[in-house]
Amino acid sequence: MNSIETYPPPRVPLRPVLACAEFGNRGQVHRCPTVLDAGEIAQVTSGRVAVALALTALKLPPHAEVLIPAFHCSSMVEPVIWTGARPVFFRIKPTGAVDLEDIQARITPRTGALLVAHYFGFPQDMPRIRQFCDARGIALIEDCAHAFFGSVGGRPLGSFGDYACASPWKFFSAYDGGTLISSRHSLGQIRLVSAGWRYEMKAVINALEQSFDYGRLPIAQAILRWPLRTKDALLSWVKRRRAQPSPDIGPSALDGGFAFEPAWVDKSMSLISKALIRLAPNERVADTRRRHYTRLAEGLRDIPGARAFQRELPQGVIPHVFPLFVDAADTVFPALRRRGVPMLRFGEWLWEGVDETLCPTSASLSRHLAQFPCHQGLTDDEIDWMIGQIRETIIASRQSNNIQRVA
Numbered sequence: 216m217n218s219i220e221t222y223p224p225p226r227v228p229l230r231p232v233l234a235c236a237e238f239g240n241r242g243q244v245h246r247c248p249t250v251l252d253a254g255e256i257a258q259v260t261s262g263r264v265a266v267a268l269a270l271t272a273l274k275l276p277p278h279a280e281v282l283i284p285a286f287h288c289s290s291m292v293e294p295v296i297w298t299g300a301r302p303v304f305f306r307i308k309p310t311g312a313v314d315l316e317d318i319q320a321r322i323t324p325r326t327g328a329l330l331v332a333h334y335f336g337f338p339q340d341m342p343r344i345r346q347f348c349d350a351r352g353i354a355l356i357e358d359c360a361h362a363f364f365g366s367v368g369g370r371p372l373g374s375f376g377d378y379a380c381a382s383p384w385k386f387f388s389a390y391d392g393g394t395l396i397s398s399r400h401s402l403g404q405i406r407l408v409s410a411g412w413r414y415e416m417k418a419v420i421n422a423l424e425q426s427f428d429y430g431r432l433p434i435a436q437a438i439l440r441w442p443l444r445t446k447d448a449l450l451s452w453v454k455r456r457r458a459q460p461s462p463d464i465g466p467s468a469l470d471g472g473f474a475f476e477p478a479w480v481d482k483s484m485s486l487i488s489k490a491l492i493r494l495a496p497n498e499r500v501a502d503t504r505r506r507h508y509t510r511l512a513e514g515l516r517d518i519p520g521a522r523a524f525q526r527e528l529p530q531g532v533i534p535h536v537f538p539l540f541v542d543a544a545d546t547v548f549p550a551l552r553r554r555g556v557p558m559l560r561f562g563e564w565l566w567e568g569v570d571e572t573l574c575p576t577s578a579s580l581s582r583h584l585a586q587f588p589c590h591q592g593l594t595d596d597e598i599d600w601m602i603g604q605i606r607e608t609i610i611a612s613r614q615s616n617n618i619q620r621v622a
C-alpha cells in the first residue's frame with residue numbers, strides 16, 4: 216500500500232467560519248430566495264439524513280430502483296442502500312446536465328425515484344426534468360446540497376422535487392445542518408428529537424474553534440456580545456476539550472466521515488446552526504459568492520492545462536465553489552495541498568462499478584476536477600492569493616513535464 220501523505224491545514228478557510236460577515240439578517244427582507252423558501256422544511260443534522268428521510272417518505276416498494284447520477288458522492292448513495300433500494304447509475308453530460316436519454320434507457324418497472332443534483336450551485340433543467348418524471352410516474356428528489364440559494368424561472372431551487380435535500384452547513388459557519396424540503400407533501404409525519412446538550416455544546420465549540428483557527432474570533436466575539444474577559448477561559452476550555460476528543464458526540468459525517476449513520480436520522484439540527492442559518496445576510500452572502508467566483512474565473516482564465524468547468528455564471532446562480540478542470544491533476548492537486556490551498560474534490564470516489572464505460576464524463580471529472588472556495592468569509596486578498604498559488608503550481612507542473620520530456 217502507498218503511504219498516505221499528510222498535508223498542512225489550508226492557509227485560508229475552506230468554508231465560512233464565525234465572523235462579522237456571517238450576520239446581519241435581522242429584519243432584512245429576503246429578496247434572495249433559498250431552499251428554506253421552497254416549501255415545508257425539516258431541519259436535521261446532515262444532507263445525507265435529509266436524503267434518507269426523502270426516500271423513507273416516498274415509501275418505495277421493496278427492491279425499488281433509484282436512479283443516481285454517475286457523478287456523485289457517497290452521501291447520495293448510502294441512504295439509498297440503507298432504505299433497501301437499489302442504486303442505478305446514469306450518465307451526465309460534459310456540462311454537468313443529467314442525460315435524460317440515458318435515464319430513459321435505464322427505467323424499468325421497478326424504478327421508483329430519480330435523484331438529480333445541482334452541481335456546484337448550477338441548476339439542472341428542472342422544468343424539463345419535472346415533466347419527464349410526471350410523464351413516467353417517477354418521484355423526483357432534488358439534491359440542493361450545492362444550491363442553498365438560487366432559482367429557476369422565479370421558483371426557488373428545492374421547489375421542483377417531490378422532496379429536496381440541502382446541506383446548509385456547506386454554506387455557513389454552522390457545525391451541522393441538513394434540510395429536507397417539500398413543496399408537494401406535508402412533512403408533518405416526521406418526528407425529530409434533540410441530540411442532547413452535549414451535542415449542542417459540541418456544535419457551539421466547533422463553530423468557535425474553526426474561527427479561532429483562522430483568527431476570526433475577535434469579531435465573532437463582539438457580535439456574540441460575549442465579554443472579552445471570558446475569551447481566555449473559553450480558549451483554555453476549548454483546548455481541554457480538544458485534549459480528550461469524544462468522537463461519539465456528533466455524526467462522523469460532520470467530522471469528515473463518509474458513513475451513513477442511521478442513529479442520526481431522527482435528530483434535529485443544533486440550535487446554534489439553526490440560528491446561524493436564520494441570521495445569515497442572504498443577499499450579501501449571495502453577492503459575495505458571485506463576486507469571488509467571477510474573480511477566480513478571471514484570474515484563472517488562459518492558463519494552459521486548466522479550464523473552468525462552467526464557462527459562465529448565469530443570473531440567479533449562487534455558486535457553492537469554483538470548479539476547475541486540470542489536465543495534470545495527479546501532480547497539481549497534491550502540490551496545491553502541500554501549499555495549503557483549500558480545495559474540495561467532489562466525486563473523487565465513485566461507487567463500485569461506476570467507471571468510464573458507464574459514464575466517461577464522470578470518470579474524467581472524478582480525476583481532473585477540483586473545487587476552490589468562493590464563500591462569503593474570504594477576502595479579496597485571500598482569493599488573489601489562491602489564484603496566484605493555483606497559477607504558479609499549474610505552470611510549474613507544465614515546465615517540469617516539458618523538462619522530463621526533453622530529458
Ligand SMILES: *Cc1c(COP(=O)(O)O)cnc(C)c1O
Nearest residue numbers: 261262263290332358360382468
Ligand atoms: C454533501 C452532499 C450531500 C449530503 O452530504 P452531507 O455531508 O451529509 O451533508 C448530498 N449530495 C451532494 C451532491 C453533496 O455534495
